[in-house]
Amino acid sequence: MLEQAYLRPGDGAVAADWLLIETFGGARREPTVLAAGSSPKNMVSIRSVLGRGPFLFDVLGVIARVVDSHASVEARTNTGKRRVIAHPLLSYNALVHGAHVWVGPIEEEPPARDPAGAWHINLTQHVSSRSDDLLELYGTRPDKWQNEHDLAELFAYQRLQTNSDEAKALALIVNARVGAEHLATWTVNRDDGVRRAVHFACRCVEVKAPNGRVELVVRGITHDIGPAESVPAAPPPIPILLAQQVLAAEATPGRWRAIVDLRTMRLLKWLDNPMPGVAWTLSGPQRPAVHRGDLHSAVRLSNDLAASGRAEGILRLRAEDGGWMDVAVSAALMALDQHTTAALVTLTVPERGKVG
Template structure:
């Protein structure tokens, strides 16, 4: 293995596993499956454990002094190590270049996401545009939809600890270049010092090459959820999105965002439903469970501050056989629409 770095996930919950050899993805295989049960397996495990604990690179020797062991941490901005690049070779060998890998997380309990400088390098984000935290919907802005999209959204909605996912996505970098990246992740429950529990999806993104020349990369066009999206075909002035019914938060835009609405993370004007309209939004969510289609006018936070009235038409959609979300079309209300209402199965209900 002297000519390849091993990419080892350290998401937690189970024993670390190999998710890449060089720039070739692996399906979370046990370290012993790659190294065998030879004399260096325990040296590798020890180096990985030390790097995770210290969050510092390791440069040492195997127990028999015959091999050099290099291990490099892959942390997020929070400092937690999501993966380790591991190389074992002869002391006189020069290690090969490491393939680009970025660490990332989705906090499924708070709707906050974050990454690392390595991830933002992979995405081609300019230094002046780098933020340490965003909201979930911002992650999907640069990912081209693929056949695994519904499965990923279902895992975000259910927020079940232990859930894992691996898939290759096409990434549209900020400079317009399309790259293929293999994503690996696992949902893990964290217990905070105050006793609160949060479910965090911890992941790595391995750059595996130009999208156009990578056979496993999905084509650069939306292919997932296509049949359900046809139910709410795009019309001028209307913008489609997928919304988490459990949390009433935006999962992703299918079109350009509605102009003027606050949907990105902002300390001054964060995304929000007007507090007085939250009961109305919950009524919309409950109505979808039985009617399959509802309409409402709600006040959402405006990007410039204050609130803006938005017409919402929502259809129930299946992400998998057990998980649903809302396919929502948003627009500015037509003149004469009431201040707020919910319409279920063609009948208006007082808010």
């Protein structure tokens, strides 16, 4: 079925607005449409939007050229009566995650494009990366741009206001498999105080690193679809989920709670404010780490948790000042979805405190 609301009559079906198209590749290699104008499309085929008109292969050819060249492309269609314009959405590592594509009369100027930005999460390295386009979408001042972050920073600082599918997004990270996809509409609290509704889509793919190791990477695009107040699917400014209310009520001074990947014991998300003194971001001088001498203890905690549902112990975590902190860890299993579990961890400072 043609997407009639976004097509105009003429010599074949032609997109009347910019199409946002993903080129994530991986297990599903054919590019798909993420949006027509500001209206999200859940990875539908390009053919379903453009139909069987004369411009489908023109568009596919231009997209292929954009992916190869990493640059904008403009070309006339085979009929010579229209032109195709495409602008790439580049990730921080300069790969093409998608493109804005427009087809229209040669003499006509295309409309303005919605803000959109590419991102990726290297699950193997536990690092997320944001493109400059995405940082502009977030309203971040250029002098404050930081492109690489620890994975746990994705859900920090109240920038992303998630919907009821947050657990599903976390499950994708914990139980990553090639070809897994996720789409959602969340709210971005921009750095300038403006609240915008964003639709994002992502896919997990395998990538061969320069050292030959195969790594799991989630490739994604975030698309600004309008003011949060005017998009019904966008989360409201006040959390309404019962689970969020319960967790907020349980916050206790001197105790810091977090969701942790059970397999790797790496931080996924703080439920409270971060524990003071612990190095958990990539912006500080020290990277997050468990002391090498405590790695066996961390594995034991993970095994005990998987076997009995609860575990306790003391681990030395990297401190912000470069030393090590003794941290008491109490963990319980939590379900992210029907097939995925994580660790709900409570951290406290033992009496003997900091060592180093």
